[in-house]
Amino acid sequence: MASRRTVVLTLGLLLLIGLPPAALAFGEPFMVTLWSRILIWALAAASLDLILGYGGMVSLGHAAFVGIGAYTVGILGHHAFEGSAVPFLPGDWSGSALALVQWPAAVGAAALVALIIGALSLRTAGVYFIMITLAFAQMLYYFFISLPDYGGEDGINLWQRSEVPGLDTGDPVVFYYVCLVLLVGFLVLAKRLVDSRFGMVLRGCKQNEARLRALGCPTTRGKLVAFAIAGAGAGLAGALAANQTEFVDPGLMHWTKSGELIVMVLLGGMGTLVGPVFGAAALLLLEEVLTGITEHWMIILGPLLILVVLFARRGIYGWLAGPGARDG
Amino acid sequence: MAEPILEVRGLTKRFGALAASDGLDLTVRRGTVHGLIGPNGAGKTTAINQLSGELSPDSGHVLFEGRDVTRLPVHRRARLGLQRSYQITSLFPDFTALDNVAMAVQIRGRSCFGMGRPARRDPTLRDPARALLDRVGLDDRRDVVAGGLAHGEKRQLEIAMALAAGPRMLLLDEPMAGVGRRETRRLMDLLAPLRGEITLLLVEHDMDVVFALADEITVMVKGRAIASGPPESIRADREVRRAYLGDYG
Numbered sequence: 001m002a003s004r005r006t007v008v009l010t011l012g013l014l015l016l017i018g019l020p021p022a023a024l025a026f027g028e029p030f031m032v033t034l035w036s037r038i039l040i041w042a043l044a045a046a047s048l049d050l051i052l053g054y055g056g057m058v059s060l061g062h063a064a065f066v067g068i069g070a071y072t073v074g075i076l077g078h079h080a081f082e083g084s085a086v087p088f089l090p091g092d093w094s095g096s097a098l099a100l101v102q103w104p105a106a107v108g109a110a111a112l113v114a115l116i117i118g119a120l121s122l123r124t125a126g127v128y129f130i131m132i133t134l135a136f137a138q139m140l141y142y143f144f145i146s147l148p149d150y151g152g153e154d155g156i157n158l159w160q161r162s163e164v165p166g167l168d169t170g171d172p173v174v175f176y177y178v179c180l181v182l183l184v185g186f187l188v189l190a191k192r193l194v195d196s197r198f199g200m201v202l203r204g205c206k207q208n209e210a211r212l213r214a215l216g217c218p219t220t221r222g223k224l225v226a227f228a229i230a231g232a233g234a235g236l237a238g239a240l241a242a243n244q245t246e247f248v249d250p251g252l253m254h255w256t257k258s259g260e261l262i263v264m265v266l267l268g269g270m271g272t273l274v275g276p277v278f279g280a281a282a283l284l285l286l287e288e289v290l291t292g293i294t295e296h297w298m299i300i301l302g303p304l305l306i307l308v309v310l311f312a313r314r315g316i317y318g319w320l321a322g323p324g325a326r327d328g
Numbered sequence: 329m330a331e332p333i334l335e336v337r338g339l340t341k342r343f344g345a346l347a348a349s350d351g352l353d354l355t356v357r358r359g360t361v362h363g364l365i366g367p368n369g370a371g372k373t374t375a376i377n378q379l380s381g382e383l384s385p386d387s388g389h390v391l392f393e394g395r396d397v398t399r400l401p402v403h404r405r406a407r408l409g410l411q412r413s414y415q416i417t418s419l420f421p422d423f424t425a426l427d428n429v430a431m432a433v434q435i436r437g438r439s440c441f442g443m444g445r446p447a448r449r450d451p452t453l454r455d456p457a458r459a460l461l462d463r464v465g466l467d468d469r470r471d472v473v474a475g476g477l478a479h480g481e482k483r484q485l486e487i488a489m490a491l492a493a494g495p496r497m498l499l500l501d502e503p504m505a506g507v508g509r510r511e512t513r514r515l516m517d518l519l520a521p522l523r524g525e526i527t528l529l530l531v532e533h534d535m536d537v538v539f540a541l542a543d544e545i546t547v548m549v550k551g552r553a554i555a556s557g558p559p560e561s562i563r564a565d566r567e568v569r570r571a572y573l574g575d576y577g
Binding site for chain 2: 195196198199201207210213216219222225
């Protein structure tokens with residue numbers, strides 16, 4: 001007999017695969033767009049879970065990497081459209097509108113920035129780590145606000161979505177499936193990672209980092225690699241987010257977005273990778289429903305979150321999938 | 329006489345006005361069990377922490393196998409073969425006993441950050457870990473989460489982990505602390521056969537244990553070594569008796 005966890009995962013995946021045709025059949029095309037957004041933020045939240053749930057690193061600046069990914073796509077697309085040279089790079093390359101160029105660039109840029117921020121932040125731990133990641137993210141936020149070439153506070157428009165040969169990414173349903181494939185791909189890779197030797201070290205860091213060092217493990221290096229990988233995942237989410245809204249603004253990087261990512265991880269179930277997908281769905285759907293009732297929807301969300309943290313510590317996914325959900 | 333594996337010269341560490349190590353000299357010979365004793369507050373744990381690299385001395389030198397390791401970080405010393413165990417058990421509480429030892433085996437190996445195959449299904453990690461759990465008598469507690477083990481069992485696990493790391497020298501900080509008579513016996517039976525294979529530096533409050541196991545004993549008082557020698561001569565030393573053993577009659 002299949003375990004409860006397998007049932008939940010299979011059902012969840014089938015629902016996600018079947019969602020666009022169902023939404024169109026019921027005359028609710030907006031659902032496809034909403035769920036694309038959920039998939040994108042689920043990807044960002046799952047990447048955060050890698051360091052938060054497994055490595056015990058509470059980063060309050062994870063949205064910065066989403067922003068870096070989004071701006072990479074925005075900037076490359078902007079110069080490709082204008083035919084002007086991309087600044088800060090050697091030569092006079094004028095960007096590209098191809099997803100095959102834009103997305104890896106977004107992932108690479110986010111990983112690189114994460115590597116730099118991580119190298120500095122991981123000298124600290126606990127509350128100091130929270131504060132320093134927050135500080136770096138806010139620095140990036142204000143940096144992009146102060147870039148008039150790219151719209152400053154107003155952000156920049158994407159003139160077209162990233163081009164994938166043979167696919168019409170402008171079509172909401174096609175784009176939805178692109179997001180779904182990338183999310184599932186990321187989850188599979190991340191699962192492999194947390195089960196590997198590297199993943200065991202990462203989990204060990206959360207439980208007792210001093211002991212790992214005493215055994216002879218250079219833990220800081222391991223945590224830094226994990227931080228960069230998580231940043232890369234967030235960068236990919238950013239690239240997709242830019243495509244979805246066809247618009248990039250500094251608000252993506254604001255610390256409240258980082259806070260929302262932590263909420264998604266907690267709500268869905270920390271240290272499960274799949275949990276954050278449930279968390280992202282729950283948070284964004286609640287936002288959708290509650291904003292229809294009152295603009296002060298946070299008043300309802302806040303107490304709800306407290307209840308989850310107090311009474312369902314394993315999160316929505318842990319509650320659905322039972323004790324097997326979490327791999328310690 | 330075997331050659332020294334560890335030499336400590338003039339180790340000094342101050343915490344404000346308190347000198348926890350005050351020009352400590354210590355020589356441990358290869359393959360021996362070396363006891364480090366002294367009254368409470370003599371600076372034994374501070375000394376161990378400087379040998380393992382968790383604390384950095386204000387002055388003095390630590391030589392391990394002839395190499396100056398005074399400024400090497402913890403993980404580098406561990407990789408040279410200088411391992412330690414802790415006075416307060418230090419495990420991975422959410423991992424099973426087997427996971428704990430497998431982790432130590434993994435870090436000893438070359439690819440401690442491997443990203444390939446699943447670590448929990450890797451026989452090159454699991455098999456040696458199982459063998460070590462057998463050796464310390466925890467074979468039937470393999471799949472119990474470490475946080476749920478009894479105190480004595482945690483001690484045994486701690487030793488299995490230290491051994492898994494393949495040490496040449498093991499710093500044992502009060503391995504019998506808070507352990508009952510029977511478990512003490514079992515731990516002693518575990519440690520005794522290591523003589524010759526691994527050098528042990530044993531900090532311990534239980535005098536019976538130290539005098540039964542040690543080939544050589546160093547007595548610390550107020551951050552310095554006041555006597556060093558075989559157990560018989562330590563027992564006979566008048567200064568030692570006055571400073572320390574007097575309490576024990």
